Amino acid sequence: MISNQILQSTIDGLKSITRKELSVVEKEGKVIATTEENMIGRQIDAVENFISSPAESQLILGYQYFKIYDNGVPEYVIQVKGEDESGYQIGKIAAFQIQSLLVAYKERYDKDNFIKNLLLDNLLLVDIYSRAKKLHIENNVHRIVYLIETNIDKEMNVVEIVRSIFPAKTKDFVTAVDEHSIILVKELREKETADEIDRIAKTIEETLNAETNSRVYISSGTIVSDLKDVSRSYKEAKMALEVGKIFETDKYIVNYEKLGIGRLIYQLPLPLCRMFIKEVLHGLTMDDFDDETLATVNKFFENNLNVSETSRQLYIHRNTLVYRLDKLQKMTGLDLRNFDDAIIFKITLMVSKYMIYMDKMAY
Template sequence: MYNRFMYNTRLIQSSLEDLKNITKADFYLCDSKKEVLVSTFEKLDLDEKEISLFVEGDADRQNIRQYNFVKIRKNDKETYTLITYLANGDSYMIGRIAASEVTHLMSIQTPKITKEDFYKDLIRGNVLFNEIRTRSQALHINTEALRRVMAISLHGEDTEELFPICLEIIKNIYPDKKEDYVLNVDDNVILLIKEFSDGSEDEANECARQIVSTINTELMTGAKVTYGCLVTELKDLSESYKQASMAMEVVKIFYDDRDIASYTSLGIGRLIHQLPRQLCEMFLKEVFGENDKDLLTNEQVNIIEKFFDNNLNVSETARSLDIKRTTLIYKIEKINEILKLDINKFEDAMTLKIAMMVAKYTSYIYKNN
């Protein structure tokens, strides 16, 4: 419908809302397919058949009760219907004024929106709901495919120099821009808006593994891929984007050993990430008291992490650390004395595990602020 330019429905919406505030009238604008473009109605109390009869009919103007219908013709192919409602007053005259304003605003043509611009606006939540279908149709984008937003980040040395090369690699893996689209939203993260056939976690993980493997091979550096929940409509892509972005941050803070992670697999790290800093600091003070949370040595922290990794099993932990069992027991006792906890017990071990993760999070906040 829009070969060279797209009308700024946001501007039209704003103008009609201003007119509503002045005249107390409501307005409804739709295209020849009866797709609503702009509306100030909370609820349009009109039968769909009444709208269809006017849209498909030959009349240019018509009054039905307090509703005034008028067609706005841009050319042989583009016809729009503006409906004006005024409970007490002349809806015909106000409808003429509104139609004139809409016609003028439609003549203010905005540069053609590219897919890249559309997707960037979409994931940032900058596209009105009414505009999504119109723009996607103009850009030939399927509105109801199964999609996820995937975030891709490099880790290792020389990531800044390798980033542009990585972007080209991802674009070469997914060259079909009708189904998948690669975006560069900043200098640290590449976004892939990916269509899926069945939408399963296995399918998403396989896609992520392919990306990580290709980057490892081509650039000889590490990569992380995170992804949000599956969405079935374009309007929900912004939520999948937020989830993928949050997942990337959570992985970097708590799970640096993971190359691939979904938003739903982040466990307690995701919960801690959403806690306010003040609450985190209060919790750390409750666990460690007035002691410095960094009072443990690197060796002691390593022992605790291995102990947790081995499910509080002393023998397995001693084997993985390559030390004697009795030596490990002694070292754990020293840790218990320092922390005033007994990490051999599940409840105390869980408290310390959470406290160590919260400490990581607060350190991350301070570092980035």
């Protein structure tokens, strides 16, 4: 349950204070963490006999051994070099320290397991509240779910990096869904603003970019005030991540509440989308429009259908822009200088993006 790196860090810290050589040994006798270079990976046969004996500690060939329990069953053995009284005291302290780590990590594991099942809707309503009470997790507080997607090497513990961003927030939960997806269930103050929610996402992004030198995507759901609704916020964050990849390709942080019309289009069935495209474009597809035309249209939309500003930003004459818009009108029957036609073509572009994305996902 506790990683070997944590065990190694613990005994390294104890050695720096006590100047005693220590090792952590599995109950089968293999050394998994040590301050003695020649001990790592060694098999200590005497440990198995010690584990099966009723003794709490034992002196064997110049080393003192102490048991560490998990639910009353020996899980590890601490080995301390030396036969003196100080070695005995240090061994007891080391055993107590790792025993405490076991309890803390087990509690966190139980909470992580609960949160995972909660997010995936694997719990009955009555189980949610009863288990939350046992784990000392409050029900009626404001929470929001952040979904973090990375392509970071699995050897790097991204979960621990995210946890380190909120070290004092013991009521926040960070757990891994798979190799590339991490979930943060963040507790919020009652008056937390939308700007603060975006700031938290930005903090996560900047920290992970700096620590891992890799790009991450972050999405967030809506704020919920009941534990049973956390799974809804998670589903919203998942949708936000997908919608962002389709319609907000230049953004790495996406908020569910700011998805706009993209959220609506994402939920349309593909046959309906194909019918819409066929009716609007009269048999044409987006491949029939050259890159220059599409770039002009997008810039025209960015400038709220302002011909003068669009031509200025594209470094073209106003008449050139009008010519391109007229050309598009001849192809589609839509005059983008007309607000209603502009809306129809904007939706057409978004629906086409959605269809292309879904076709790629199908393969």
